[in-house]
Amino acid sequence: MSERFDVIGDVHGSVAVLEGLLGKLGYRRTGDGPWEHPDRRAVFVGDLVDRGPGQRRTIELVRAMVEAGTAFAALGNHEFNAIGYATRRAGGEGHLRERNRKHFGQHQQFLLEYPVDGDDHADVIDWFRTLPLWLELPGLRVVHACWSDEHIELLRAEHDGPYLPTGAHLERLFTKDHPLYEAIDVVLKGPEVLLPDHLHYRDKDGQLREKARLMWWTVSHRPTLRDSAVFIPGSTDADGNPHPGFDDTPIPASAVRPYRDQVPVVVGHYWFDGSLRTLSPSAVCVDYSAVRHGQLVAYRFDGETSLSHEKMIAFP
Numbered sequence: 001m002s003e004r005f006d007v008i009g010d011v012h013g014s015v016a017v018l019e020g021l022l023g024k025l026g027y028r029r030t031g032d033g034p035w036e037h038p039d040r041r042a043v044f045v046g047d048l049v050d051r052g053p054g055q056r057r058t059i060e061l062v063r064a065m066v067e068a069g070t071a072f073a074a075l076g077n078h079e080f081n082a083i084g085y086a087t088r089r090a091g092g093e094g095h096l097r098e099r100n101r102k103h104f105g106q107h108q109q110f111l112l113e114y115p116v117d118g119d120d121h122a123d124v125i126d127w128f129r130t131l132p133l134w135l136e137l138p139g140l141r142v143v144h145a146c147w148s149d150e151h152i153e154l155l156r157a158e159h160d161g162p163y164l165p166t167g168a169h170l171e172r173l174f175t176k177d178h179p180l181y182e183a184i185d186v187v188l189k190g191p192e193v194l195l196p197d198h199l200h201y202r203d204k205d206g207q208l209r210e211k212a213r214l215m216w217w218t219v220s221h222r223p224t225l226r227d228s229a230v231f232i233p234g235s236t237d238a239d240g241n242p243h244p245g246f247d248d249t250p251i252p253a254s255a256v257r258p259y260r261d262q263v264p265v266v267v268g269h270y271w272f273d274g275s276l277r278t279l280s281p282s283a284v285c286v287d288y289s290a291v292r293h294g295q296l297v298a299y300r301f302d303g304e305t306s307l308s309h310e311k312m313i314a315f316p
């Protein structure tokens with residue numbers, strides 16, 4: 001019989017919701033011990049940190065489960081960024097992720113609970129470094145944003161496995177225009193496509209965006225922005241007016257890497273809301289914006305080869 005997994009979406013410090021979801025899924029804890037289930041294991045898709053109020057409690061809960069073998073956890077882009085923020089460049093000039101105002105803003109909830117010069121900041125960053133970039137479980141793949149064979153093989157060949165390299169090798173993952181930079185970007189944030197000028201938009205933080213996310217899980221024969229790029233409802237145009245939405249501008253075929261494999265893949269990252277749904281019979285996203293809407297989602301996997309929205313569980 002195949003193993004059973006509950007793949008849990010981006011927690012982002014929402015520890016009370018995480019405890020509620022684990023309880024609903026039948027996980028229990030004895031005293032101060034780790035949460036566990038008699039015949040299932042939890043799998044975290046990454047992005048445990050930033051944004052929410054329970055950074056430390058979330059990390060302690062998940063880390064205890066991983067160390068006890070009752071859960072697995074993959075690396076999210078927020079943990080990756082935290083590593084870069086904490087790590088000096090080899091030349092000693094600054095850090096892999098620049099400590100500017102924008103990056104501080106995205107990371108401040110974490111830094112509030114783990115001050116950068118505090119004793120346990122280095123310890124938690126070292127733990128992040130042990131998290132794999134993807135998980136290959138029996139009958140199931142888990143990765144933070146996108147399973148792209150091309151980019152996964154690039155990262156795997158470089159480091160002989162799913163883990164982050166160290167030193168100068170790690171620095172290349174933070175170096176724009178390096179092939180490994182694009183590879184880590186696709187795996188942890190998903191592939192994007194450049195938009196024509198008239199379709200640039202401002203996101204929820206008011207930042208002007210020149211790229212849109214591609215729906216790598218299902219792309220049509222002749223993909224266009226309208227059918228294969230992710231439009232974020234409520235975004236505005238460059239001038240702050242309501243955005244008209246994407247049009248039928250064709251997407252270059254080379255930009256699209258559809259997931260055609262039969263092995264189901266679970267991702268997080270995409271900040272969905274609304275009703276629970278799969279992306280395709282072999283892909284599902286379990287990120288429903290826990291920290292914004294308060295709903296954390298898990299996919300209950302029992303070895304099936306075709307995924308179903310009926311196996312998605314939300315709390316509350």
Ligand SMILES: [Mn+2]
Pocket residue numbers: 010047076077078144188268269270
């Ligand atoms: Mn993410």
